[in-house]
Amino acid sequence: MASLPSSSQDLVVLTPSSPSEFASAITSRCYNAKRPARDCYPDIIFQAKSVAAVQTAVRYCVDRKLKICVRSGGHNWEGSWLQGSGTALLDVGDLNSIELHQADKSVHVGPGATGSAIVQALAPHDLFFPGGHCDGVAIGGFLLGGGYGIGFPKYGMGSTWVSQARVVLPDGSVVTASSSHEKSDPKQAAILHLIRGAYTAFPGVITSYTLGPSLPTKPKGVMSGTLFYKLTDWPKAFDLAKTIHKDGNDAIEITSVMTYAPPAVQEATGESMVTLLGLMIWGDTPEESWELWKRYGSTAEGLLVPPEEMPTQLEAENVPAFFKDLYPSSTRYQTQVFMGDKAFETLQGTEEMESLIQPLVDMWMSDDKPPAPSHTLLVCVHPNLKSKVHGNQELALGYTPDMGIQTYAMYTDAGQDDTIKEQLDKAHAKFVECDKFHTSLVEGETKRHGYESGFACHEAFLKTRQCIQLLDPDGVFAGCPK
Numbered sequence: 001m002a003s004l005p006s007s008s009q010d011l012v013v014l015t016p017s018s019p020s021e022f023a024s025a026i027t028s029r030c031y032n033a034k035r036p037a038r039d040c041y042p043d044i045i046f047q048a049k050s051v052a053a054v055q056t057a058v059r060y061c062v063d064r065k066l067k068i069c070v071r072s073g074g075h076n077w078e079g080s081w082l083q084g085s086g087t088a089l090l091d092v093g094d095l096n097s098i099e100l101h102q103a104d105k106s107v108h109v110g111p112g113a114t115g116s117a118i119v120q121a122l123a124p125h126d127l128f129f130p131g132g133h134c135d136g137v138a139i140g141g142f143l144l145g146g147g148y149g150i151g152f153p154k155y156g157m158g159s160t161w162v163s164q165a166r167v168v169l170p171d172g173s174v175v176t177a178s179s180s181h182e183k184s185d186p187k188q189a190a191i192l193h194l195i196r197g198a199y200t201a202f203p204g205v206i207t208s209y210t211l212g213p214s215l216p217t218k219p220k221g222v223m224s225g226t227l228f229y230k231l232t233d234w235p236k237a238f239d240l241a242k243t244i245h246k247d248g249n250d251a252i253e254i255t256s257v258m259t260y261a262p263p264a265v266q267e268a269t270g271e272s273m274v275t276l277l278g279l280m281i282w283g284d285t286p287e288e289s290w291e292l293w294k295r296y297g298s299t300a301e302g303l304l305v306p307p308e309e310m311p312t313q314l315e316a317e318n319v320p321a322f323f324k325d326l327y328p329s330s331t332r333y334q335t336q337v338f339m340g341d342k343a344f345e346t347l348q349g350t351e352e353m354e355s356l357i358q359p360l361v362d363m364w365m366s367d368d369k370p371p372a373p374s375h376t377l378l379v380c381v382h383p384n385l386k387s388k389v390h391g392n393q394e395l396a397l398g399y400t401p402d403m404g405i406q407t408y409a410m411y412t413d414a415g416q417d418d419t420i421k422e423q424l425d426k427a428h429a430k431f432v433e434c435d436k437f438h439t440s441l442v443e444g445e446t447k448r449h450g451y452e453s454g455f456a457c458h459e460a461f462l463k464t465r466q467c468i469q470l471l472d473p474d475g476v477f478a479g480c481p482k
Helices: 019-027 051-064 115-125 139-144 186-195 231-247 263-269 286-297 316-326 349-365 383-392 414-433 458-471
Strands: 011-014 044-048 067-071 087-091 098-101 106-109 162-168 174-178 205-211 221-230 252-260 273-283 312-314 331-339 375-380 403-411
Touching: 011 019, 011 051, 019 044, 019 087, 044 051, 051 067, 051 087, 051 162, 051 205, 098 115, 106 115, 115 139, 115 316, 139 186, 139 205, 162 186, 174 186, 186 458, 221 231, 221 286, 221 316, 231 252, 231 273, 231 286, 231 349, 231 375, 252 349, 273 286, 312 316, 349 375, 349 403, 349 414, 403 414
Parallel strands: 044 087, 067 087
Antiparallel strands: 011 044, 098 106, 106 205, 162 174, 162 205, 221 273, 221 312, 252 273, 252 375, 331 403, 375 403
16 A cells, blocks of 8 residues: 655645645635535645656555546636545646747647646747637646637637647556557547547546647737627627628637626616627738628627727737636636537527527526626537537537537625525526537536536547546546546
């Protein structure tokens, strides 16, 4: 039986015998300010700062039959890197190096490096990577979720840029999986498949990624404009979104939101709730972005207030911070559903759309709606994104959902939890009952409906399970149910 490793420069070991330090190591890295319950706490925490330290931690856990949960950033709202008694938390947030290789326009990064930091490091070299929308999202979990990031219609899912990954496997060995050996080596093929969408079920510890080669050139014409509609005029916003999809303009990232009207809009119109359509335009040049804004933004009809003549121009590396500043909050509760059998762009007429969207409208028009600045995000996946993903590399989760509906209650008083959950779950239940939607969350971020429900098709689930079985036959890594 292996003895407990001593803390060192490369490996910090924490146990419940130091309660304050132990709790701080868990909660200080939580993106959501709602702290996890103590029955979710692991038996031990390892903070690794080198590959050798990761190997030491893994071998100790295997010897003690502790299941391993891995955390790189802590942005996962579900907190599924905490699995309770009988587990160890292996934190690799300090593996956050960023090393640029200018010769082939690639970048070598640790799992703890944030997308924000990577984009900023690439900017002086005129390169770009589509990292997470939120400021500070670590690349490890982001890529394991597929990498649905900034500028996704134009640049594709972040995970499709992974050409190589170094991984510590359940037996403590280190494998470097490369896309150049993906067809000839089953183990490397399994690793690369799972990196593209396995979430917390990944059966190993990723210690570095290579993104590239030939990363995109940094876009010089990034602009953000917002179109405001009455809440009940959401069909007009969707019609414009469908037009942009139909035209195939992948330089436009669309954000459709039901939320509280900004003070200036509320004062000018008397409307307290709005449907807004955000157009983030990823033009290679300012001229390209201006032309797209003139085509879709300046000419939009049925708006609550006139469209902006001068949308905000941004540096690409500042976009994550820009999103973060829109909705400042420390406490969140989330529900989500994904569309099943129909593509967003094929939905016909207001009547069919109303059958899907009306639960949201009812919720936002009720007296007990979530407090400001809560919002519902309607994600309509761009058709070009799906073709890029599947023409390049298959995501572990399978076919990308056509439409996602995510309601975020954002607030600062955790005492509002019961009221928030009751209201959001009412709306959420209506989606679950609708045969056009499926869900991977039942009660906000607190419980999973079963790992398979997160996959778009049964075949994708089976392939992912086979890859996990190949790499981790003894179930050393906790992740989600296998």
